Amino acid sequence: MSKDIKIKKGLTIRLKGEADKTLSNAPRSRTFAIRPSDLHLVTPKLVVKEGAKIQAGDTLFYSKDNEAIKFSSPVSGTLTEIERGPKRVITKITLEGDQQDTFKDFGVKMPDAMDAAAIKNHLLVSGCWPFIMQRPYAVIANPEQMPKAIFVSGLNTGPLAVDLDFALHGKEKELQVALSALAKLTEGSVHITIDKDGNSPLAGMNDVVLHKTNNLHPAGNVGTQINKLDPVNKGEVVWTIAAQDLVIIGELFLTGKYNAERIIALAGSSVKTAKYYRTRIGSEVATFVYDSGLTEENVRIISGGVLSGTAISPKQHLGFYDTAVTVIPEGDDYEFFGWNKPIFNKISTTRALTFSWLTPKKKFDLNTNTNGEHRAFVVTGSYEEVFPLDIFPMQILKACMVQDLDEMEALGMYEVAPEDFALTEFVCVSKQPHQQIIRKGLDLMYKEIG
Structure with missing residues (x-):
């Protein structure tokens, strides 16, 4: 039975530089990289060596703690570098991509004709399992456990985040196949939460329980939805998966290919043309940042959202789970007596010398200070x-x-x-x-x- 959510506590941060609803193909990245630090608590064990030729979908490494959890290459090409840190810990795996990808064939499969064990094995072998996260601990799900429920958030309420209604448009078939597969992996329900005022492609899905919510941040966080719908107690496990990753899983079943495609929102007040790009997991950020252009030089490029993302340089690569790249001014300048004068150009939840509460619809140009x-x-x-x-x-x-x-x-x-x-x-x-x-x-x- 569906249950709508309405939160009253939160804060919608309105920033300048929201991505326009236009989609372009990002220029092909020369290199792609996977950073194990994005895969929290995973110790990688490599199965390929430097110089190896690989296809998109070939296994690059597996988790030392659970050999069944494999991580696949997002592109075809050559493994050019294995970067190591202290104690020879792998910090980055760099691939030089081919001009056109060739894919490993995992076979076309229909979830309706498969049992839970076969679906789980298909996701593990193909490298799609790392998209499934678990609570507690916010780590990659343990395939040996049975979740009491699976949660998918169909909206992003964070500042300058990707609009999922736009990014998922036209992917209804892939979404349905993925959700039908996931529904067989839990004893409970697959919960999907969407914006009550939106037009989500997830609204008409079968094999799920649909919920609607208001768009006050953090209503779009899956943690908020879990807390309001089915809280996690000691000894219980729930799984979560990002909406765009459903598309990758659905395409795996429909085509037999591990197609690690990402639609990312390039946003922020320091971007000349903020819009959406179609790229791949681990692509070089410079390919679309410089394609769009920057309005100033002293900026911070963030892989992810402004609240939880990671600061990177343009030559670094898109994070494994990130669906946005945000560029805002670097806050390395300081205001003289900035704390002791009326403030009109910053957001504050208090009314002590700040006046953002007078203009709730205003969009602000904030920096990292x-x-x-x-x-x-x-x-x-x-x-x-x-x-x-x-x-x-x-x-x-x-x-x-x-x-x-x-x-x-x-x-x-x-x-x-x-x-x-x-x-x-x-x-x-x-x-x-x-x-x-x-x-x-x-x-x-x-x-x-x-």
């Missing part, structure tokens, strides 16, 4: 105003900092991920790295409790 230095936690009540989960944000952050596992469990750590604390980090007057604190807390629980 934190407008203050790191300091001790100050109890202001601002976290609770933007945090819609039924969890105490300040208390759970402090429990993570002191590594109190019992308190972390009691406060609801099993159902959160770092992105759920992006807004509390944004409004934090203490400039504490909330997402980093939560990530370290989850890693500690995974190590100690498993």
Whole structure:
């Protein structure tokens, strides 16, 4: 039975530079890269060597902790470099792509004619399994566990994020096949949440339970949806998957190809032409950033959204799970007495010398300046105003900092991920790295409790 969601706590951050609803093919990237750091807690074990010729879909490496979880090449070409860090830990695998991809054939299959074990094996062998994440711990799902439910968010409410109604347009067949396959992997339901005012291609899917929500951020976060629909308790597991990754899985079943295509939103106030590009996982960011052009030189390029993305250089590559590249001004300049005068060009949840509340529809041109230095936690009540989960944000952050596992469990750590604390980090007057604190807390629980 469907259940609509309406959150009242949150913050919609309106920024200049939203991507226009036009789609272009990004120039073919010369190199592609997979960074194991994007695949949290995965220790890669290589199955190919430098100089090897590979097809799109060939296995590059598998997880040391679970050899069944394989990671495939997004393109065909030559493995040119294996970059290693301290203790010979693999930090990046670089591929030089062919002019045109050739694909490994995994065979056309129909989920309706397959049982759960066959579907799971197909996803593992092809390299599509890493798209399925799990709560607790916000890591790649353990294929040996049975989730009580699977969640897919059909909307992005974050600032300058990809519009899924646009990105998924025309992919209804692939979406349906993927969802029918996933429905066989859970004893519960596949939950999809869409914008109540949108026109989502996911609205007419079968084998799912459809929910609608308002578009106040973070309603689009899958963690918010889990909390409101089916919270995760101790001993329970739910799986999540990004909507665009459903398309890759659906195409695998329909064509037998691992087609690691991404539609990314190139956005931000420092981009000349903010629009959508069709590219591939791990492509060089410069291919579409320089194709669009920049309005200034001193910028920060972010693989992902402005709240949770990773700062990179143009010569680096798109993150494994990222569907946006955001370019905003670098905030390395400081205002003299900036804290002691009326402010009209910044967003604030307080009314202390700030006036953004007077213009709720205004779009702002913000930079990366934190407008203050790191300091001790100050109890202001601002976290609770933007945090819609039924969890105490300040208390759970402090429990993570002191590594109190019992308190972390009691406060609801099993159902959160770092992105759920992006807004509390944004409004934090203490400039504490909330997402980093939560990530370290989850890693500690995974190590100690498993």
